[in-house]
Amino acid sequence: MQQALQVLKKYWNHDSFRAPQEEIITSVLSGRDTFALMPTGGGKSICFQVPAMMQDGLCLVVSPLIALMKDQVQNLQKRDINAIALTGGISEDEISNQLDNCKFGGYKFLYLSPERLESDWIIDRIKELPINLVAIDEAHCVSQWGHDFRPAYLKISLLKKHLPKVPFIALTASATHRVQEDVIKHLGLNDPQVFKKSFARPNIAYMVFECEDKLTRLQQILTKNTGSAIVYVRNRRACHDVSRQMQSMGFTATYYHGGLKEKEKTANMQAWLQNDCQVVVATNAFGMGIDKPDVKTVTHIQLPENLESYYQEAGRAGRNGEKSFGVVLMHPTDITMAKGQFIDGLADRAFLKQVYLKLNAFLQIAYGEGPGEVYPFNFNDFCKKYNFPAVKAYHTLQFLDRQGVLTLSQEFTEKVYVQFIIPSREVVRYTSLNPADEEAILVLLRSYTGIFDMETAVNAGMVAAKAKISIDVFMQMLRRMEAQGVLSLRALGNDSSIVFNEVREDDHTVNRIAKYLEQQNSIKKEQFESVVQYITDTTHCKSRLILEYFDEEVKEDCGICSYCITQKRQIQSPIETATAILGLLGQKPLSSQGIGQELDLLPEEVVQAVQLLLNARRITINTNNEYILV
Structure with a gap:
């Protein structure tokens, strides 16, 4: 592996591989098909980029995300490595020219979306290229049981027939055992070597706190843990609102979401990366290619859609190995609100057809036309014109995107x-x-x-x-x-743009993809129930809940999550707690939440002690809903 280490040092300036990168690279170099399950931050890209650089020829990378492709291509180019991506909105002539460049121009990496493989002429051109390795990123998209199934991924198996001597490597950061087996089957991997890195992150303390005032609790968390922080929210408006509120509390904060202009995205990102800002408030558009080692806290103040996404987002904390925190702040009403957003907003076949037809009318696309052009698209105007509920319409557009009918870009x-x-x-x-x-x-x-x-x-x-x-x-x-x-x-x-990947065919298009809709809706419901179980379970270690979700056997509790800390602390008697509360209220009025935070008490401990003092008429409530001494 000396040559591999030399390549790693020359282009990435690292002196050693992380486990199990070296073993995966050895498998690829030996010509074996390989499946690599490596959680976020495990360094998946190195596993195909290093062996590709060690051999003559070109590495073909299939990726579903335009942002991820652009990010990886830019990072390779910064290292003086020739890389190119066939993203949406370019003509066939330009694609043909770029493929010529790959054949004769000394390129080492060609990135494309799985939808490109649905064009026979592109497959024919790929067969002419000096491919030394095929890497399938986000490989869980192959599986109908995965959280982001894309039918276009099923076409990748055709490459296996055309490139029988080229090794394939499938990479994903999140896959259950059922998804793993599905990926291997549908990609047609030949007796692959399977590598799994444990999902355990022993330095991350997973915390779930129920609280009335999330911003006050967030303020306490960020004051106590002064390192770099990410706060995840569900929408763009919340990015701006929470960022301003963080600033008003004295924190240096910025925001990031898909609707920002590219310059503003870059400026805000750099301010956070360079520690000019402690906090970045972001939607899930934030994170692709982010590998900031010193993130101390990742806090979700609204519920995530599934545990796969939550694990990846929380996993951006503590990559330097130091203790860090993945926090969910919740209120009992959050479950109902999230259910309305994630589950009640799921579309049926009739709504899918309605959105598809109205979208074509909105963009003035005639029957039999559409593919290849970039259409500027204002989502709010679209929903307003046709009186569509925003959440339901957005889920439907996302479904059309995953099915390869269109590509929805959230770039300004x-x-x-x-x-x-x-x-x-x-x-x-x-x-x-x-x-x-x-x-x-x-x-x-x-x-x-x-x-x-x-x-x-x-x-x-x-x-x-x-x-x-x-x-x-x-x-x-x-x-x-x-x-x-x-x-x-x-x-x-x-606020976005749309590229249609196929011609408008109305009923034919809708009928072809609707069969996946019911199954995907069922999966989303199961995933949401897993999130609800995770945040409401008060009898199990949070780390164990996550690991068991990913089919990983665990014998011991982590010892540092919110559940484990509760088990360690000694519960005071109501009389002891009441005495401490009297001493505290002698200094200043406080709400029940303030009492709990000042004395580090559980909500039920506060309730019992406060009720005791109220019954004894030692305390009362003022007009600000705070407790004071009688």
């Missing part, structure tokens, strides 16, 4: 309206004086023939892709032309 885009306000001959003159803008202007003129006569809606993503420039560069060009009086420009913000 703009809806652009353009009209040239000078004659065509003057536009030609402008183009000759600004040759760098020529290609984009020509695409505009060819694509929108009425652009001189009226304000015209322009698909900025499509024009930028055809002109082989970024959307930012295209928008800068339009604003420059507006300032010079060449055109009028109106740009409206959109």
Whole structure:
């Protein structure tokens, strides 16, 4: 493994592998198919990137997430490693050119989504490439029992027939035993070596606290544990609200969600990574490629959708091996609210069909058209126009995304309206004086023939892709032309964009994918019940509950979770507790929650002692709902 260590040191500046990276790399280099189950933070990408760098040829990486592909490609490029990703919104000609580059240009990594493999011509082109390894990331998506099943992953097995001598490695951070067997079967892995890294994170204390005032409890947690922190919330508005509240409490805080402009995402991320901010308040859009070793606390102030997601998000704490905390703050009403969000909002076949048809109408896609173009999309406008309940509509769009019908991007885009306000001959003159803008202007003129006569809606993503420039560069060009009086420009913000991966076929499309809907709904209900069990169970170690969920046998409690700490502490008698409360109230009025936090008492201990003092008329309640001495 000396050569592997040299590659690791040269490109990643690490001196040694983490267990079981070395064994996985040895398996891949020996030509064996391999299955690697490595929890978040285990360094999965190293397991295919290092052996790919040690061999001639190209590593093909199949990944379902555009953000993850972009992140890994950027990280490889920073290390002077040639990598490319076939993401959505690019033409067939451009894809063909990029595949030519992979064949002749010395690229080491080609990233693509599983939906790309549904095109026969792309499979034919891949067969011509010097593939040395096929890596399937997020491999649990292959399984219908996984928490994020995508039918397009089932097409990967076709590659096995075309590349019989190339080893395949399937990687995932979360899979039960049933999902693991399903993945191996559907990928057609040949007698794979299976590697499982334990899900145990002995340095993370899993905590569940029931509280009336979550922000006050969060303030206490972050004051006591002053290290870097992540606070997960369920929506974008909460990101901004909680971040502002954290700042008002004296914490340095920022926010992160999928609706931010790319520059703002990068700036907020860097502020947190460089410890200019202690806290980042984020939705689950935050986390891809994040490997900050010194995160002290990860707190969920709203319930996660499933334990797979929770484990991955909480697992971003304590990667330096030091004690850290994965905290859930809950209120009894949270279960009802989360059920309304996750379960009651699940779509049936009729609603699925309605959303699909209205989406095509909203984006003005004709029957038999649609694939390949980028459509700016404002979700709120869509729901408002057709009176769709937002949660239910969003779940439906996510389902269409997972089924490969479309790709829903939560990156900020703009809806652009353009009209040239000078004659065509003057536009030609402008183009000759600004040759760098020529290609984009020509695409505009060819694509929108009425652009001189009226304000015209322009698909900025499509024009930028055809002109082989970024959307930012295209928008800068339009604003420059507006300032010079060449055109009028109106740009409206959109919170996402959509790429259709297949033609509009209405009933055919809906009937094909609806068969998966009922099964996925059943899985989501089971997963939610597991979350409810985790937060309400007061008789078992929290770490054990998580490990047993992932089919890992555990013989001992962790000793540091909220349950284990409760078992260790000695419960005071109500009289002892009442005496301590009298002493505390002699200093200041306090609510029952404040009493519990000051004296580190369980809610039931506070209730018993307070009731004792009220009955004895030693204390009473003031107008602020605080207890005071009589």
